[in-house]
Amino acid sequence: MSQKQELHAMVEARQEEMAADLMEMSRIPAVNPRMNGKGEYARMQWIQAYLEKYGIPYDVISVPDEAAPEGVRLNLTVKLPGTEDTERTLWLIGHVDTVNSGDLENWNTDPFSPERIGGRIYGLGVEDNSQAVITALHTCRLVVENKIQAKCNLGFIFASDEETGSAYGLHALLDHGVFSPKDEAIVPDAGSADGSFVEIAEKSQVWLKFTVTGKQAHASMPQLGVNATSAAMHLGVEIEDMLKREFAEEDPLFNPPYSTFELTQKFANVDSPNVLPGKDIFVMDLRILPCYTVDQVMDRIHAVIEKYEKEREGIQIQVEFITRVDAPDPTPSDSDIVTRLVASIRESGVDAYYGGIGGGTCGAILRAHHIPAAVWSTLDELAHQPNEYVVVENLVKDTKVYISTILKYC
Known part of the structure; x- marks a missing residue:
């Protein structure tokens, strides 16, 4: 059995654990303060405890924000050093805040108490963007536990404030010097039901x-x-x-x-x-x-x-x-992150392709700073809708693709 097959088997064995983690984290409200919520501070503390539990080193970047009850917004970064090109990092980025639930009458379940029904988990923000956070956490765990080292650094970001423009999230991380010009990123914040669509451009x-x-x-x-x-x-x-x-x-x-x-x-x-x-x-x-x-x-x-x-x-x-x-230049379709991600998706049996969307992900922010970003995930595009859900099987599918892509950087 190859290294990739062994790692994929580990991912498959963790499906129920991933589902349980997603439900536990998503029970913690994280509605953006500018959408009548208290923010993602408590959920960030859950992620910190998770990283500490598995011995994963991380940094906290705090950004003052009077709209948050704590007066501050948190961003967490994990950076695992590469073997050769340590000035380059491949990032996997998820955001922790959510939108408001809207009219509760339109929900069939309690949006703030995730519920598993069959192969789906229903709840506010489970797709946007808890799926990305949980798959990133488990990808990070697998890399650390199996002592995988890529030639470049491997980075994981759990960001605040994506839902209202990322001023206290990704923009603040850019100002803080987290990124370098040679970096690339996967941003799991849009996609398609079969996982075939890789977003490389935004309006x-x-x-x-x-x-x-x-x-x-x-x-x-x-x-x-x-x-x-x-x-x-x-x-x-x-x-x-x-x-x-x-x-x-x-x-x-x-x-x-x-x-x-x-x-x-x-x-x-x-x-x-x-x-x-x-x-x-x-x-x-x-x-x-x-x-x-x-x-x-x-x-x-x-x-x-x-x-x-x-x-x-x-x-x-x-x-x-x-x-x-303002729309930045698209991520080049021949960039490493696009070609390697597309190859990994195709290896999973899905005929991947790339294109553009209406906008609204962290990918555009990175592209504006000339950092190639590929926005991808396997999801049913239910963000900001009542009865939002995540397909449990997609947690496994996405994590396996991330592992396959990381191995292409080794």
Whole structure:
């Protein structure tokens, strides 16, 4: 039996342990502080205890954040030295924070108490991104326990704050000097149900918050006020239609192959149905193909805003970025991480291919710093949805692929 076969057999034998670890960790709430949660601090402590239990050395990088109850966000890194090229690290990166559960009425189980039903585990964040955290932990354990040394360093990151832009997570790690220019990374934060899709490119990701201000009045006397909600509704629809019409190019590398512009979040305005709103706030989600710049899109949005302010007396409109990630250059399809990861997936019997997505993973942040990143996982793409689940068998599949890829660096 080859070394790879022996390691794969070890992974298969740990399926139930991996499932139990995922459920135990996922019982600890980790909703991002900017999504009305307390953050991932307690879950990070669980990961620290796990690493200590198995004698795995790690570093803690703390980032001050007043939004967290502890006043700080934690990031954990493990770095296992290579035999030759110690200026280069292959990273496996998972994020620990989750989004909010949303309306609990839409869940068939308690999202904060993971439940195993058949071959699935249901719960908030189990796919996004507990699956990555647990598979990374077990990959790390197997490497340490079997004294595997690659030619380059092997690194594992358990990051904070991915769900609201990574300012207290991956961006802080970059500022801290964790990465070097020769590094590469696997980011298990997107994928496909059969594990065939390797993401190497992302669209620009923009969240825009529009604040429309008018004048409040009684709804029966609209002439005494300026209806901010009416203006906001018309404005949002006109901007959405204009963007879809004018930025309609397609790129077959991406799925979907076009830019997306969607009205999403709507803030409460008034507390009574007979009040003419004096302020209305809404959000748009924009995922823009790299053939367009964010500035090009914003120029057209500002043009529509200016028209509304001129045509609608008493209306003022402010637009601000909640999130802005300009699309970096894709990871080269012939880079080591892409060719070796794709080869490992194909060796598992899956016909792997690469392409682009709408954006929103840590991969784009790394690519912006010229660090090749391949985003991959085997999952059903249920992130941010009610009844989110992870397929237990996928924990084994992914870990085996990570082991196969690591061996290609030995």
